[in-house]
Amino acid sequence: MKKCIINGVIITMDDSRNIIEDGFVMIDGNKICEIGKMSDLKASGDAELIDADGGIVMPGFVNCHTHISMSVFRGLGEDMPDRLRRYMFPMEDEILDERMVRIGARLSLIELIQGGVTTFCDMYYFEDEVAKAVKDFGMRAVLGETILSKPSPDSSEPYGGIEYAKRFISKWKGDSLITPAFAPHAPYTCDDNHLMEIRRLADELGVPITMHLSEMLHEMEEFDSKYGRTPIRHLEDMGFLSEKLIAAHLVYVDDEDIMVLKRNGVGAAHNVVANAKSGRKVSPAPAMHKAGMKVGLGTDGPMSGNHQDVLSLLGYYTKIQKQAALDNRICSAAEAVELGTMGGARVLGMADEIGSIEKGKKADIIIIDTSAPNIQPVYDYYSAIVYAAHPHNVVMTMVDGKVLMSGRKLMAMDEKKVLEEVSEVSKEIRTFAMELDRRARS
Amino acid sequence: MKKCIINGVIITMDDSRNIIEDGFVMIDGNKICEIGKMSDLKASGDAELIDADGGIVMPGFVNCHTHISMSVFRGLGEDMPDRLRRYMFPMEDEILDERMVRIGARLSLIELIQGGVTTFCDMYYFEDEVAKAVKDFGMRAVLGETILSKPSPDSSEPYGGIEYAKRFISKWKGDSLITPAFAPHAPYTCDDNHLMEIRRLADELGVPITMHLSEMLHEMEEFDSKYGRTPIRHLEDMGFLSEKLIAAHLVYVDDEDIMVLKRNGVGAAHNVVANAKSGRKVSPAPAMHKAGMKVGLGTDGPMSGNHQDVLSLLGYYTKIQKQAALDNRICSAAEAVELGTMGGARVLGMADEIGSIEKGKKADIIIIDTSAPNIQPVYDYYSAIVYAAHPHNVVMTMVDGKVLMSGRKLMAMDEKKVLEEVSEVSKEIRTFAMELDRRARS
Numbered sequence: 001m002k003k004c005i006i007n008g009v010i011i012t013m014d015d016s017r018n019i020i021e022d023g024f025v026m027i028d029g030n031k032i033c034e035i036g037k038m039s040d041l042k043a044s045g046d047a048e049l050i051d052a053d054g055g056i057v058m059p060g061f062v063n064c065h066t067h068i069s070m071s072v073f074r075g076l077g078e079d080m081p082d083r084l085r086r087y088m089f090p091m092e093d094e095i096l097d098e099r100m101v102r103i104g105a106r107l108s109l110i111e112l113i114q115g116g117v118t119t120f121c122d123m124y125y126f127e128d129e130v131a132k133a134v135k136d137f138g139m140r141a142v143l144g145e146t147i148l149s150k151p152s153p154d155s156s157e158p159y160g161g162i163e164y165a166k167r168f169i170s171k172w173k174g175d176s177l178i179t180p181a182f183a184p185h186a187p188y189t190c191d192d193n194h195l196m197e198i199r200r201l202a203d204e205l206g207v208p209i210t211m212h213l214s215e216m217l218h219e220m221e222e223f224d225s226k227y228g229r230t231p232i233r234h235l236e237d238m239g240f241l242s243e244k245l246i247a248a249h250l251v252y253v254d255d256e257d258i259m260v261l262k263r264n265g266v267g268a269a270h271n272v273v274a275n276a277k278s279g280r281k282v283s284p285a286p287a288m289h290k291a292g293m294k295v296g297l298g299t300d301g302p303m304s305g306n307h308q309d310v311l312s313l314l315g316y317y318t319k320i321q322k323q324a325a326l327d328n329r330i331c332s333a334a335e336a337v338e339l340g341t342m343g344g345a346r347v348l349g350m351a352d353e354i355g356s357i358e359k360g361k362k363a364d365i366i367i368i369d370t371s372a373p374n375i376q377p378v379y380d381y382y383s384a385i386v387y388a389a390h391p392h393n394v395v396m397t398m399v400d401g402k403v404l405m406s407g408r409k410l411m412a413m414d415e416k417k418v419l420e421e422v423s424e425v426s427k428e429i430r431t432f433a434m435e436l437d438r439r440a441r442s
Numbered sequence: 443m444k445k446c447i448i449n450g451v452i453i454t455m456d457d458s459r460n461i462i463e464d465g466f467v468m469i470d471g472n473k474i475c476e477i478g479k480m481s482d483l484k485a486s487g488d489a490e491l492i493d494a495d496g497g498i499v500m501p502g503f504v505n506c507h508t509h510i511s512m513s514v515f516r517g518l519g520e521d522m523p524d525r526l527r528r529y530m531f532p533m534e535d536e537i538l539d540e541r542m543v544r545i546g547a548r549l550s551l552i553e554l555i556q557g558g559v560t561t562f563c564d565m566y567y568f569e570d571e572v573a574k575a576v577k578d579f580g581m582r583a584v585l586g587e588t589i590l591s592k593p594s595p596d597s598s599e600p601y602g603g604i605e606y607a608k609r610f611i612s613k614w615k616g617d618s619l620i621t622p623a624f625a626p627h628a629p630y631t632c633d634d635n636h637l638m639e640i641r642r643l644a645d646e647l648g649v650p651i652t653m654h655l656s657e658m659l660h661e662m663e664e665f666d667s668k669y670g671r672t673p674i675r676h677l678e679d680m681g682f683l684s685e686k687l688i689a690a691h692l693v694y695v696d697d698e699d700i701m702v703l704k705r706n707g708v709g710a711a712h713n714v715v716a717n718a719k720s721g722r723k724v725s726p727a728p729a730m731h732k733a734g735m736k737v738g739l740g741t742d743g744p745m746s747g748n749h750q751d752v753l754s755l756l757g758y759y760t761k762i763q764k765q766a767a768l769d770n771r772i773c774s775a776a777e778a779v780e781l782g783t784m785g786g787a788r789v790l791g792m793a794d795e796i797g798s799i800e801k802g803k804k805a806d807i808i809i810i811d812t813s814a815p816n817i818q819p820v821y822d823y824y825s826a827i828v829y830a831a832h833p834h835n836v837v838m839t840m841v842d843g844k845v846l847m848s849g850r851k852l853m854a855m856d857e858k859k860v861l862e863e864v865s866e867v868s869k870e871i872r873t874f875a876m877e878l879d880r881r882a883r884s
Binding site (some may be wrong): 027044071074075078079080081107110114115178180273275276277278279280281282306307308309312315316317318320322325326327329330331332333337371373374376377379380382383386387388390391392396414418419422423426427429430433 | 472489493513518522523547551552553556557625667683716717718719720721722723724749750751754757758760761762764765767768769771772773774776813815816818819820821822825829830832833834845857858860864865867868871872873877
């Protein structure tokens, strides 16, 4: 059965950034089979028609780094210096369980789909629960089980995440929507031997690795005092870096680090909003992009970046970088859209499958309603997407040829039921947060 | 006839930042007459009930600086160094007329109301057209006619805006919703004599003055070379500054400037997003706020900031400042909400009338639907507003006791008709932009 998106402005994000005004996209099964101008559309046969009504038809957004299940904790301990130690770690140590992970994942999946994200890369605990939710919702994702040198919510043993990940990978490897992965937490929370074991396993099993890298000042200081070099140079020297690595944050990187990352094919998940909210310095993401590195955008978890959609990152990316460089010409709207789509696809190692609207690619497509008063008039499509659109202007989200959201409504999932579960679990979390406040006072 | 907003979380933004969970706000005519807990609500009599359904009930946002009619030009010449000279000034010189000002104003009014803005401060040309549109829509605004040392769209004479403003002020002075004002463009586009004439007229007529100030590097250099001091010190010395001045931007201000502004009672309209997008340095707005100055937020015009809602400024304000200070504790979510409401009311000289939900104040109130998947769960109301809500989560906007928008629909205005007019005028503008491109090439 074919589907045909008609009457759209097709922002292809192909290499020549072709834009087809008054165009169509034909979808056969889960793939794009034809793109063209409406005037060239032959009889669409029995294809199901999806009318874009003059709106923007573009590749779905790719969120390269998040912890979606943390949505159940969203808004806890804001603007506090010790929020991780005061709330997050005790929550994860004492009350986080499979059920919370499942409910948090389902909540974020609604936001992701309603915000036009079609693929995301996640790392957290009990990732099997996330995988099941992703399948239920019909999303596409790279999912990595977090690995730590200490006991974690899913394991009483240090590095227990490796065993979990092996089981998880063998269960999900080859799935049409889910790419299982290893997710060592960071180079300062995993030792070199375990990192290299993970690297060998990832090669053996043919899966990616995702990890926080060069994110923290204490991380930089630790590597400098221990090895006299940056974590990135250290990881290269021991042979850990590869094109399979999806590195999140990369805030504290110098020009040599960028060369190292580039020659090893490492992908960068740049978390513009979360980094700013945490008071970190501005990441040299544009320099990485300019150097030819793979660069995409990530929201980070909902405690850090709060939003899970990529659309609202685009404006932050351009504006924060323009301001840091004191130059309004850099980081154009088109560049931001590229990072949010093809850039992300490259980072996740999926550039051949997603990230653009091209014949043969998976049909991960969204429609933005440009008739909205916050967008009109439209002289420049990239400007409309980056500087004017809000996530709520996304009116259709298709993943793998299936329409997951239309007219702001999820097609197959019961949004109300998810919100009821969130309401229940948030009561427990609120009670525990009050207990933590009591502990802090005493 | 009374109205009663029930079942809301009342974020009052009064001096002690009282929050009333499960509360109500009673409105009599255009004023708030009672606030309390639902359990204390006596028989509401024949009051019309507005059910907040557990959502946040808060004062409407105040947009302290914009040029709303420029929405017809939104998205033109993005990311270009010479966009003002290449597109904006020729557009204003050659094709801007009353009709464009009216259509642009009406487009922005929809966005403002749908985004929860209840008062804004505007400066542009043909401000009488803006005033009529504001009255039609039922909004509250401070409107200033722009005054320039050269001919402008509304006058063939230099400083012709002064005469226009005098007529405009005499027509609108005393209006319940509109505060007419003088709007000298900037200290580098108006000479000292005319600025002092405007100051005298403003005192005589009892109206505010709004002006761009310390926004441009060339402005700073000009005053330094001409007078050996900053524009702010120069304006103080000549006696121009007063508590009637609404100063937009204030990007390049030092500690002494802040003291000068403070002791003269000048209000600051901080345009966080527009400044970033223009590649200007980060404004010391938090220092101004800390020094006890009146500080509010502004979007700037839709060519500069693109959005006209204040809600999306709040996250930018906190994050850009945290990042600039490398400190996640500063500029809390609550502070951002304060700048967006009471802060703005103080800047516009309306602190006794609007900006908070208090007995006796004008009923300028909005409701945010916190049940949305991008907001849930809510542990901290200020965090929900600043870090999680999008403008589309605003579901009710009331100005002066009248509901202007409910369930995302404007009550009295024909949105579709406005968008049709925008479509028409944008065709003319697109044609002229192509003509400008041709001129640039030849």
